[in-house]
Amino acid sequence: MTAHTIGRLARAADVKVPTIRFYEQIGLLPEPDRTESDRRVYQDDAVRRLAFIKHARQLGFPIEAIRTLLDLADNPDRTCEDANALAQEQLSAVETKIAQLEALRAELKRMVAAGCDGLAGDCRVIETLADHSLCAQEHAAPERLAPA
Amino acid sequence: MTAHTIGRLARAADVKVPTIRFYEQIGLLPEPDRTESDRRVYQDDAVRRLAFIKHARQLGFPIEAIRTLLDLADNPDRTCEDANALAQEQLSAVETKIAQLEALRAELKRMVAAGCDGLAGDCRVIETLADHSLCAQEHAAPERLAPA
DNA sequence: CTGGATCCTCTAGTCGCTAGAGGATCAAGC
Protein backbone atom coordinates (compact mmCIF):
# COMPACT_ATOMS: atom_id res chain seq x y z
CA MET A 1 0.00 0.00 0.00
CA THR A 2 2.64 2.50 -1.01
CA ALA A 3 1.90 5.77 -2.72
CA HIS A 4 3.84 6.58 -5.85
CA THR A 5 4.68 9.71 -7.77
CA ILE A 6 4.21 9.56 -11.49
CA GLY A 7 7.96 9.14 -11.91
CA ARG A 8 8.07 6.16 -9.59
CA LEU A 9 5.10 4.61 -11.35
CA ALA A 10 6.85 5.13 -14.66
CA ARG A 11 9.99 3.40 -13.42
CA ALA A 12 7.99 0.59 -11.81
CA ALA A 13 6.18 -0.23 -15.04
CA ASP A 14 9.01 0.77 -17.37
CA VAL A 15 6.92 3.32 -19.19
CA LYS A 16 7.65 6.97 -19.87
CA VAL A 17 6.04 9.65 -17.73
CA PRO A 18 4.21 11.42 -20.57
CA THR A 19 2.80 8.08 -21.65
CA ILE A 20 1.11 7.72 -18.27
CA ARG A 21 -0.44 11.15 -18.58
CA PHE A 22 -1.52 10.23 -22.07
CA TYR A 23 -3.19 7.02 -20.88
CA GLU A 24 -4.99 9.03 -18.23
CA GLN A 25 -6.12 11.55 -20.82
CA ILE A 26 -7.67 8.89 -23.04
CA GLY A 27 -9.24 7.18 -20.07
CA LEU A 28 -7.19 3.98 -19.83
CA LEU A 29 -5.95 4.97 -16.41
CA PRO A 30 -8.31 6.58 -13.91
CA GLU A 31 -7.56 10.07 -12.67
CA PRO A 32 -5.48 9.61 -9.53
CA ASP A 33 -5.68 11.62 -6.35
CA ARG A 34 -3.60 14.75 -6.19
CA THR A 35 -1.44 16.36 -3.56
CA GLU A 36 -2.12 19.90 -2.48
CA SER A 37 0.31 21.08 -5.12
CA ASP A 38 -1.54 19.11 -7.79
CA ARG A 39 0.87 16.24 -8.16
CA ARG A 40 -0.57 12.86 -9.05
CA VAL A 41 -0.51 10.21 -6.33
CA TYR A 42 -0.80 6.58 -7.35
CA GLN A 43 -1.50 3.41 -5.40
CA ASP A 44 -0.23 -0.07 -6.15
CA ASP A 45 -3.22 -0.98 -8.26
CA ALA A 46 -2.13 1.66 -10.74
CA VAL A 47 1.15 -0.21 -11.19
CA ARG A 48 -0.75 -3.38 -12.00
CA ARG A 49 -3.12 -1.64 -14.36
CA LEU A 50 -0.27 0.05 -16.18
CA ALA A 51 1.63 -3.22 -16.44
CA PHE A 52 -1.46 -4.79 -17.97
CA ILE A 53 -1.67 -2.03 -20.54
CA LYS A 54 2.00 -2.21 -21.32
CA HIS A 55 1.89 -5.95 -21.79
CA ALA A 56 -1.12 -5.74 -24.07
CA ARG A 57 0.61 -3.05 -26.13
CA GLN A 58 3.69 -5.24 -26.41
CA LEU A 59 1.43 -7.92 -27.80
CA GLY A 60 0.23 -5.41 -30.36
CA PHE A 61 -3.31 -4.86 -29.15
CA PRO A 62 -4.65 -1.48 -30.22
CA ILE A 63 -5.76 0.93 -27.52
CA GLU A 64 -9.46 0.34 -28.14
CA ALA A 65 -9.01 -3.40 -27.68
CA ILE A 66 -7.14 -2.74 -24.46
CA ARG A 67 -10.02 -0.63 -23.27
CA THR A 68 -12.31 -3.63 -23.70
CA LEU A 69 -9.83 -5.97 -22.10
CA LEU A 70 -9.43 -3.69 -19.09
CA ASP A 71 -13.16 -3.50 -18.79
CA LEU A 72 -13.32 -7.27 -18.62
CA ALA A 73 -10.50 -7.44 -16.13
CA ASP A 74 -12.40 -4.93 -14.00
CA ASN A 75 -15.57 -7.00 -14.13
CA PRO A 76 -14.60 -10.63 -13.49
CA ASP A 77 -18.26 -11.63 -13.34
CA ARG A 78 -18.81 -10.91 -17.00
CA THR A 79 -18.27 -13.49 -19.72
CA CYS A 80 -14.96 -13.33 -21.46
CA GLU A 81 -16.03 -14.01 -25.03
CA ASP A 82 -14.78 -10.61 -26.02
CA ALA A 83 -11.34 -11.29 -24.63
CA ASN A 84 -11.09 -14.53 -26.54
CA ALA A 85 -12.33 -12.90 -29.71
CA LEU A 86 -9.85 -10.06 -29.40
CA ALA A 87 -6.97 -12.41 -28.81
CA GLN A 88 -8.01 -14.49 -31.78
CA GLU A 89 -8.32 -11.39 -33.94
CA GLN A 90 -4.93 -10.20 -32.84
CA LEU A 91 -3.43 -13.58 -33.61
CA SER A 92 -4.90 -13.49 -37.11
CA ALA A 93 -3.55 -9.98 -37.64
CA VAL A 94 -0.10 -11.10 -36.57
CA GLU A 95 -0.20 -14.10 -38.86
CA THR A 96 -1.30 -12.02 -41.82
CA LYS A 97 1.47 -9.61 -41.10
CA ILE A 98 4.09 -12.33 -40.89
CA ALA A 99 3.00 -13.72 -44.23
CA GLN A 100 3.24 -10.30 -45.84
CA LEU A 101 6.64 -9.67 -44.37
CA GLU A 102 7.91 -13.01 -45.56
CA ALA A 103 6.94 -12.10 -49.11
CA LEU A 104 8.73 -8.79 -48.66
CA ARG A 105 11.77 -10.49 -47.28
CA ALA A 106 11.98 -12.76 -50.29
CA GLU A 107 11.75 -9.81 -52.65
CA LEU A 108 14.29 -7.76 -50.75
CA LYS A 109 16.67 -10.68 -50.62
CA ARG A 110 16.49 -10.97 -54.37
CA MET A 111 17.14 -7.27 -54.69
CA VAL A 112 20.08 -7.34 -52.33
CA ALA A 113 21.55 -10.46 -53.88
CA ALA A 114 21.46 -8.85 -57.30
CA GLY A 115 22.91 -5.59 -55.95
CA CYS A 116 25.58 -3.98 -58.09
CA ASP A 117 28.84 -2.21 -57.32
CA GLY A 118 28.68 0.14 -60.22
CA LEU A 119 26.55 2.93 -61.43
CA ALA A 120 22.96 3.61 -60.49
CA GLY A 121 22.02 3.19 -64.14
CA ASP A 122 22.81 -0.52 -63.93
CA CYS A 123 21.59 -1.00 -60.39
CA ARG A 124 19.33 -3.99 -59.98
CA VAL A 125 17.85 -2.52 -56.83
CA ILE A 126 16.62 0.54 -58.65
CA GLU A 127 15.58 -1.48 -61.65
CA THR A 128 13.53 -3.80 -59.49
CA LEU A 129 11.82 -0.86 -57.89
CA ALA A 130 11.07 0.66 -61.25
CA ASP A 131 9.51 -2.48 -62.62
CA HIS A 132 7.14 -4.43 -60.48
CA SER A 133 6.91 -7.15 -63.10
CA LEU A 134 10.41 -8.22 -62.09
CA CYS A 135 9.01 -9.38 -58.78
CA ALA A 136 8.70 -13.07 -58.12
CA GLN A 137 5.52 -12.76 -56.11
CA GLU A 138 3.00 -10.31 -54.82
CA HIS A 139 3.94 -8.33 -51.79
CA ALA A 140 2.59 -5.35 -49.97
CA ALA A 141 3.69 -3.84 -46.73
CA PRO A 142 0.69 -2.29 -45.09
CA GLU A 143 2.69 0.11 -42.99
CA ARG A 144 6.13 1.34 -42.15
CA LEU A 145 8.80 -0.81 -40.56
CA ALA A 146 11.68 -0.15 -38.26
CA PRO A 147 9.99 2.57 -36.27
CA ALA A 148 12.64 3.28 -33.67
CA MET B 1 3.09 10.61 -74.99
CA THR B 2 -0.41 10.96 -73.64
CA ALA B 3 -1.43 13.60 -71.16
CA HIS B 4 -3.25 12.47 -68.05
CA THR B 5 -5.52 14.08 -65.50
CA ILE B 6 -4.76 13.36 -61.89
CA GLY B 7 -7.62 10.88 -61.82
CA ARG B 8 -6.25 8.95 -64.78
CA LEU B 9 -2.80 8.92 -63.24
CA ALA B 10 -4.30 7.63 -60.03
CA ARG B 11 -6.06 4.79 -61.84
CA ALA B 12 -2.98 4.01 -63.93
CA ALA B 13 -0.78 3.59 -60.87
CA ASP B 14 -3.51 2.32 -58.55
CA VAL B 15 -3.01 5.10 -56.04
CA LYS B 16 -5.56 7.48 -54.59
CA VAL B 17 -5.85 11.00 -55.94
CA PRO B 18 -5.08 12.77 -52.66
CA THR B 19 -1.98 10.62 -52.29
CA ILE B 20 -0.64 12.03 -55.54
CA ARG B 21 -1.20 15.56 -54.34
CA PHE B 22 0.48 14.60 -51.10
CA TYR B 23 3.54 13.23 -52.91
CA GLU B 24 3.73 16.42 -54.89
CA GLN B 25 3.52 18.47 -51.72
CA ILE B 26 6.42 16.67 -50.09
CA GLY B 27 8.45 16.83 -53.28
CA LEU B 28 8.48 13.20 -54.39
CA LEU B 29 6.62 14.11 -57.56
CA PRO B 30 7.51 17.28 -59.44
CA GLU B 31 4.88 19.95 -59.86
CA PRO B 32 3.16 19.17 -63.13
CA ASP B 33 1.98 21.62 -65.75
CA ARG B 34 -1.49 23.03 -65.29
CA THR B 35 -4.36 23.75 -67.62
CA GLU B 36 -5.79 27.23 -67.81
CA SER B 37 -8.26 26.23 -65.14
CA ASP B 38 -5.45 25.05 -62.86
CA ARG B 39 -5.88 21.35 -63.35
CA ARG B 40 -2.78 19.21 -63.17
CA VAL B 41 -1.57 17.66 -66.44
CA TYR B 42 0.74 14.66 -66.27
CA GLN B 43 2.91 12.96 -68.86
CA ASP B 44 3.79 9.28 -69.04
CA ASP B 45 6.96 9.71 -67.02
CA ALA B 46 4.78 10.65 -64.06
CA VAL B 47 3.10 7.25 -64.28
CA ARG B 48 6.48 5.55 -64.14
CA ARG B 49 7.69 7.70 -61.27
CA LEU B 50 4.55 7.09 -59.29
CA ALA B 51 4.75 3.36 -59.93
CA PHE B 52 8.32 3.43 -58.62
CA ILE B 53 7.18 5.17 -55.47
CA LYS B 54 4.26 2.83 -54.99
CA HIS B 55 6.42 -0.22 -55.39
CA ALA B 56 9.01 1.06 -52.95
CA ARG B 57 6.25 1.83 -50.44
CA GLN B 58 4.89 -1.68 -50.86
CA LEU B 59 8.34 -2.94 -49.99
CA GLY B 60 8.19 -0.87 -46.84
CA PHE B 61 10.74 1.79 -47.69
CA PRO B 62 10.08 5.00 -45.76
CA ILE B 63 9.52 8.17 -47.76
CA GLU B 64 12.96 9.56 -47.04
CA ALA B 65 14.58 6.42 -48.39
CA ILE B 66 12.44 6.67 -51.48
CA ARG B 67 13.59 10.22 -51.95
CA THR B 68 17.18 8.96 -52.08
CA LEU B 69 16.25 6.09 -54.35
CA LEU B 70 14.45 8.39 -56.77
CA ASP B 71 17.43 10.65 -56.75
CA LEU B 72 19.62 7.75 -57.82
CA ALA B 73 17.15 6.65 -60.46
CA ASP B 74 17.21 10.19 -61.80
CA ASN B 75 21.00 10.20 -61.96
CA PRO B 76 22.12 6.90 -63.49
CA ASP B 77 25.72 8.13 -63.63
CA ARG B 78 26.04 8.18 -59.87
CA THR B 79 27.20 5.19 -57.86
CA CYS B 80 24.47 3.10 -56.35
CA GLU B 81 26.02 2.31 -52.99
CA ASP B 82 23.20 4.14 -51.30
CA ALA B 83 20.59 2.03 -53.04
CA ASN B 84 22.28 -1.16 -51.97
CA ALA B 85 22.66 0.08 -48.43
CA LEU B 86 19.02 1.09 -48.23
CA ALA B 87 17.84 -2.24 -49.54
CA GLN B 88 20.07 -4.04 -47.06
CA GLU B 89 18.81 -1.87 -44.23
CA GLN B 90 15.24 -2.50 -45.23
CA LEU B 91 15.89 -6.23 -45.38
CA SER B 92 17.31 -6.16 -41.87
CA ALA B 93 14.32 -4.21 -40.63
CA VAL B 94 11.96 -6.74 -42.17
CA GLU B 95 13.85 -9.64 -40.65
CA THR B 96 13.84 -8.05 -37.21
CA LYS B 97 10.16 -7.45 -37.54
CA ILE B 98 9.44 -11.01 -38.56
CA ALA B 99 11.35 -12.32 -35.56
CA GLN B 100 9.39 -10.08 -33.21
CA LEU B 101 6.11 -11.08 -34.73
CA GLU B 102 6.95 -14.74 -34.46
CA ALA B 103 7.50 -14.32 -30.73
CA LEU B 104 4.19 -12.51 -30.52
CA ARG B 105 2.46 -15.21 -32.48
CA ALA B 106 3.73 -17.86 -30.10
CA GLU B 107 2.48 -15.91 -27.11
CA LEU B 108 -0.88 -15.19 -28.65
CA LYS B 109 -1.30 -18.82 -29.64
CA ARG B 110 -0.73 -19.83 -26.06
CA MET B 111 -3.28 -17.29 -24.93
CA VAL B 112 -5.85 -18.38 -27.44
CA ALA B 113 -5.28 -22.06 -26.79
CA ALA B 114 -5.87 -21.53 -23.07
CA GLY B 115 -8.94 -19.37 -23.73
CA CYS B 116 -11.90 -20.02 -21.49
CA ASP B 117 -15.64 -20.23 -22.07
CA GLY B 118 -16.59 -18.93 -18.71
CA LEU B 119 -16.26 -15.76 -16.73
CA ALA B 120 -13.69 -13.06 -17.21
CA GLY B 121 -12.45 -13.73 -13.69
CA ASP B 122 -11.09 -17.10 -14.82
CA CYS B 123 -10.05 -16.01 -18.27
CA ARG B 124 -6.56 -17.10 -19.20
CA VAL B 125 -6.33 -14.36 -21.79
CA ILE B 126 -6.84 -11.65 -19.23
CA GLU B 127 -4.68 -13.41 -16.71
CA THR B 128 -1.86 -13.67 -19.19
CA LEU B 129 -2.11 -9.98 -19.93
CA ALA B 130 -2.10 -9.15 -16.26
CA ASP B 131 1.01 -11.16 -15.53
CA HIS B 132 3.92 -10.94 -17.89
CA SER B 133 5.75 -13.63 -15.98
CA LEU B 134 3.33 -16.14 -17.48
CA CYS B 135 4.91 -15.52 -20.85
CA ALA B 136 7.13 -18.19 -22.30
CA GLN B 137 9.47 -15.75 -24.00
CA GLU B 138 10.19 -12.12 -24.46
CA HIS B 139 8.14 -10.29 -26.99
CA ALA B 140 7.53 -6.74 -27.97
CA ALA B 141 5.57 -5.33 -30.82
CA PRO B 142 7.15 -2.11 -31.90
CA GLU B 143 4.04 -0.76 -33.56
CA ARG B 144 0.45 -1.43 -34.33
CA LEU B 145 -0.74 -4.24 -36.56
CA ALA B 146 -3.64 -4.74 -38.88
CA PRO B 147 -3.86 -1.17 -40.03
CA ALA B 148 -6.57 -1.37 -42.68
C1' DC C 1 -28.12 23.35 -70.63
C1' DT C 2 -28.17 20.48 -66.90
C1' DG C 3 -26.40 17.19 -63.69
C1' DG C 4 -22.99 14.19 -62.02
C1' DA C 5 -18.16 13.37 -62.11
C1' DT C 6 -13.99 15.29 -61.46
C1' DC C 7 -11.08 18.79 -60.19
C1' DC C 8 -9.19 22.64 -56.98
C1' DT C 9 -7.39 24.29 -52.09
C1' DC C 10 -7.41 23.99 -47.37
C1' DT C 11 -7.87 22.08 -42.84
C1' DA C 12 -8.19 18.49 -39.61
C1' DG C 13 -8.11 13.69 -38.32
C1' DT C 14 -5.85 8.97 -37.84
C1' DC C 15 -2.53 6.13 -34.09
C1' DG C 16 0.25 6.06 -30.08
C1' DC C 17 2.83 8.35 -28.35
C1' DT C 18 7.05 12.00 -27.93
C1' DA C 19 9.17 16.52 -27.48
C1' DG C 20 9.35 20.95 -25.96
C1' DA C 21 7.96 25.46 -23.77
C1' DG C 22 7.31 27.78 -19.67
C1' DG C 23 6.60 27.51 -15.08
C1' DA C 24 5.88 25.46 -10.09
C1' DT C 25 7.44 22.52 -6.49
C1' DC C 26 10.24 19.24 -3.97
C1' DA C 27 14.28 17.17 -1.54
C1' DA C 28 19.07 17.17 -0.42
C1' DG C 29 23.24 19.40 0.76
C1' DC C 30 25.59 23.38 2.83
Add this chain to the structure above:
DNA sequence: GCTTGATCCTCTAGCGACTAGAGGATCCAG
Protein backbone atom coordinates in the same frame (compact mmCIF):
# COMPACT_ATOMS: atom_id res chain seq x y z
C1' DG D 1 17.55 29.41 5.35
C1' DC D 2 19.09 28.96 0.69
C1' DT D 3 20.43 27.06 -3.46
C1' DT D 4 20.45 23.71 -6.93
C1' DG D 5 18.92 20.17 -9.72
C1' DA D 6 15.40 16.82 -10.24
C1' DT D 7 10.83 16.24 -10.78
C1' DC D 8 6.39 17.77 -11.43
C1' DC D 9 2.49 20.59 -13.79
C1' DT D 10 -0.24 22.09 -18.27
C1' DC D 11 -0.37 22.97 -22.89
C1' DT D 12 0.70 22.68 -27.72
C1' DA D 13 2.82 20.71 -31.65
C1' DG D 14 5.11 17.03 -34.14
C1' DC D 15 6.04 12.22 -36.04
C1' DG D 16 4.75 9.07 -40.69
C1' DA D 17 1.99 8.48 -44.46
C1' DC D 18 -1.66 9.33 -45.63
C1' DT D 19 -7.21 9.97 -45.45
C1' DA D 20 -11.47 12.52 -45.02
C1' DG D 21 -14.23 16.29 -45.59
C1' DA D 22 -15.69 21.20 -46.53
C1' DG D 23 -16.73 24.39 -49.93
C1' DG D 24 -16.35 25.65 -54.40
C1' DA D 25 -14.96 25.56 -59.64
C1' DT D 26 -14.91 23.17 -63.92
C1' DC D 27 -15.67 19.60 -67.31
C1' DC D 28 -18.16 16.60 -70.31
C1' DA D 29 -22.07 13.57 -71.91
C1' DG D 30 -26.67 13.44 -73.02
